[in-house]
Amino acid sequence: MPKITIDGKTLEVAKGTTVLTAAQQLGVHIPRYCYHPKLSISGNCRMCLVEVEKAPKLMTACSTEAADGMVVHTATDKVKAARRDVLEFLLINHPLDCPICDQAGECGLQDYYMDYSRAKSRFAQADKVRREKRRVMGPHLVLDNERCILCTRCVRFCSEVTKTSELEVMERADHSFIDAKEGRALDNDYSLNIADICPVGAWTSRDFRFKQRVWFLKKTPGVCLGCATGCLTEIHHNEGVIYRIMPRPNADTNTWLCDPGRMAYKAAQAGDRLKKGVIKNGLIDLEPALREAASRIDEHHEAAAVLGSPWLSVEDNAALARFAKDGLKTKNYSFDFDPEQGIKDGILINKDPAPNAAGARKVKAAAGGLSFKELSAKVASGEIKVLVAEARAAGLLKEELKAGGARLIVFAMNRSEIPAGAYATLPYASYFETPGTFINFQGLERRTEPTAAAAEGVKPLWAVIGKLSAYSGGSLRLESAQDALKGI
Amino acid sequence: MAFTLTNEFKAKADKLRAGYPRPDAALIPLLQELQKDRGFMAEEAMDALAAYLGLPYARVKAVVTFYTMFNRAPVGKYHLQVCRNISCHMAGAPGLLARLREKLAIEEGETTKDGLFTLSSVECLGACGAAPVMQVNEDYFEKLDEKKLDDLLEDMRHGRLRGMAR
Numbered sequence: 001m002p003k004i005t006i007d008g009k010t011l012e013v014a015k016g017t018t019v020l021t022a023a024q025q026l027g028v029h030i031p032r033y034c035y036h037p038k039l040s041i042s043g044n045c046r047m048c049l050v051e052v053e054k055a056p057k058l059m060t061a062c063s064t065e066a067a068d069g070m071v072v073h074t075a076t077d078k079v080k081a082a083r084r085d086v087l088e089f090l091l092i093n094h095p096l097d098c099p100i101c102d103q104a105g106e107c108g109l110q111d112y113y114m115d116y117s118r119a120k121s122r123f124a125q126a127d128k129v130r131r132e133k134r135r136v137m138g139p140h141l142v143l144d145n146e147r148c149i150l151c152t153r154c155v156r157f158c159s160e161v162t163k164t165s166e167l168e169v170m171e172r173a174d175h176s177f178i179d180a181k182e183g184r185a186l187d188n189d190y191s192l193n194i195a196d197i198c199p200v201g202a203w204t205s206r207d208f209r210f211k212q213r214v215w216f217l218k219k220t221p222g223v224c225l226g227c228a229t230g231c232l233t234e235i236h237h238n239e240g241v242i243y244r245i246m247p248r249p250n251a252d253t254n255t256w257l258c259d260p261g262r263m264a265y266k267a268a269q270a271g272d273r274l275k276k277g278v279i280k281n282g283l284i285d286l287e288p289a290l291r292e293a294a295s296r297i298d299e300h301h302e303a304a305a306v307l308g309s310p311w312l313s314v315e316d317n318a319a320l321a322r323f324a325k326d327g328l329k330t331k332n333y334s335f336d337f338d339p340e341q342g343i344k345d346g347i348l349i350n351k352d353p354a355p356n357a358a359g360a361r362k363v364k365a366a367a368g369g370l371s372f373k374e375l376s377a378k379v380a381s382g383e384i385k386v387l388v389a390e391a392r393a394a395g396l397l398k399e400e401l402k403a404g405g406a407r408l409i410v411f412a413m414n415r416s417e418i419p420a421g422a423y424a425t426l427p428y429a430s431y432f433e434t435p436g437t438f439i440n441f442q443g444l445e446r447r448t449e450p451t452a453a454a455a456e457g458v459k460p461l462w463a464v465i466g467k468l469s470a471y472s473g474g475s476l477r478l479e480s481a482q483d484a485l486k487g488i
Numbered sequence: 489m490a491f492t493l494t495n496e497f498k499a500k501a502d503k504l505r506a507g508y509p510r511p512d513a514a515l516i517p518l519l520q521e522l523q524k525d526r527g528f529m530a531e532e533a534m535d536a537l538a539a540y541l542g543l544p545y546a547r548v549k550a551v552v553t554f555y556t557m558f559n560r561a562p563v564g565k566y567h568l569q570v571c572r573n574i575s576c577h578m579a580g581a582p583g584l585l586a587r588l589r590e591k592l593a594i595e596e597g598e599t600t601k602d603g604l605f606t607l608s609s610v611e612c613l614g615a616c617g618a619a620p621v622m623q624v625n626e627d628y629f630e631k632l633d634e635k636k637l638d639d640l641l642e643d644m645r646h647g648r649l650r651g652m653a654r
Contacts, residue, residue, distance in 0.1 A: 159544070164544075165544030165546060165547065166544075166546060167546060168544075168546035168547055168549065168550035169550055170549060170550055170553045170554075171553045171554065172553070172554045172611075179546070179549075180546060181545045181546055181549070182531075184545075
């Protein structure tokens with residue numbers, strides 16, 4: 001294994017390790033634009049030049065393999081001068097629109113300019129090559145060709161990760177620019193990653209554009225609930241409003257994040273979020289809605305059923321189990337969800353659109369209950385008179401409910417979620433507003449952290465269930481999400 | 489406008505392809521072949537070739553736009569390509585370009601009304617030792633000066649350059 005010395009520190013690395021990654025292991029940061037750990041090495045930006053002893057010229061750290069006895073210097077005057085000159089070239093045609101650029105504050109050009117250049121431009125603003133500034137490319141992205149430094153990360157992302165190859169560098173030298181086929185939208189499911197990996201402000205998200213300066217954003221670790229993959233995310237929010245969701249790269253599940261997953265926060269902040277209960281089609285306050293739902297359940301106490309949900313957290317499923325077992329004292333409940341799981345597109349999106357089938361099964365293991373088939377047969381036969389369920393899970397029994405005619409009492413976040421024919425709907429807090437545990441398709445347990453406050457009167461689901469049980473059945477003494485887990 | 493690759497072209501292309509390890513390696517010779525047929529590279533032609541080779545369209549377009557040897561619009565009978573890179577530049581290429589512009593009354597990238605001449609400035613032609621150089625269709629004219637250029641234009645106007653015209 002080659003031994004390499006970088007800035008006086010010696011390290012043994014695996015064969016094939018590049019100087020850049022070796023330096024990273026030693027905690028030495030080498031500036032870069034075109035290099036990305038998950039993309040092929042291009043070596044075009046020249047920002048990572050380092051001095052290698054006995055080499056006649058500076059070498060690009062990203063593409064030079066570490067060799068035994070190699071001695072590298074990353075901060076000599078020669079290196080600094082080279083980086084300053086590279087930056088000067090990169091900035092020749094770069095527009096001076098940082099004040100209106102969304103990348104400002106997390107821009108590679110700004111950062112390295114402060115580190116290496118701080119030089120006054122020798123190029124007049126009037127001499128800069130002008131290009132199209134706002135090209136809408138697909139449903140999620142805007143391309144500003146003027147800001148681009150042609151690092152080709154986006155080109156490589158589309159050809160290597162999504163394998164859709166929409167983008168290429170057209171023309172050559174200072175005529176060159178990033179382009180796609182005319183009329184072809186950049187609409188693969190991972191397009192927003194391009195805005196993330198763009199080291200400058202050339203690719204920006206249409207959703208995030210001009211909404212918030214990045215330095216005001218607070219960052220909370222999160223979990224994507226868009227499917228059973230359960231990617232780790234970082235939620236960027238300010239003053240209780242979520243502005244964007246970024247991937248939190250990790251070895252277990254994801255480097256990237258899909259576009260639908262990034263847009264998942266929209267529903268939590270949508271105008272149709274329920275703040276009150278709904279009886280049939282009319283909005284009423286939560287307390288009377290709870291009382292109404294409870295009295296409908298009481299009418300058919302022994303013929304009531306509870307269905308868990310793969311869209312709910314382990315805690316909320318446990319609260320539902322407690323409600324069935326200790327509140328209603330019925331045997332008609334099911335937490336049996338075993339859909340086909342696995343990565344559907346070879347990247348991230350799972351065959352199972354629900355985030356927590358495994359979590360529901362965990363509750364089943366502790367609390368027992370009917371199989372999904374048994375419960376759906378009972379619903380279809382009309383044996384069940386009242387079904388309590390989460391809205392999307394209730395959707396799984398759509399046909400059976402129609403056939404059996406059971407009254408449906410659902411928990412829903414948004415008005416658009418309410419299934420047709422639901423008798424009563426009770427609102428609950430989203431997992432952006434309340435913590436929850438989810439188990440992904442690999443069996444990894446992940447917890448969401450609240451980033452925003454729920455609207456007044458909107459409670460976490462376990463609390464809504466606690467109240468419902470107090471009106472019908474008996475008190476479950478649920479003071480926290482953890483209490484729900486205790487009984488099972 | 490629908491464009492389909494002729495069977496004749498496909499037969500030639502299959503032979504060419506066999507000589508390369510990967511389909512994209514055969515791209516440039518195939519583009520040259522395609523340009524020989526039509527004189528220029530239409531969008532539809534690039535599309536058809538991309539489909540034929542199983543390459544993304546953007547890849548084909550990137551290669552076509554990179555090289556000045558591929559024409560993206562029809563050109564005149566004589567395509568005058570003046571090298572603009574450093575050796576030729578220092579040896580007087582800007583003067584030659586200016587003279588051509590004046591005598592033909594066209595700008596770079598334009599074609600004369602009679603369809604005889606198209607004027608382009610191109611990247612290095614690889615003949616720096618004989619700068620300044622101009623390529624006319626497939627032939628090089630080296631160590632040019634204004635007198636030689638004028639004579640050359642007269643010859644072309646009167647069809648005296650045998651074997652050159654398309």
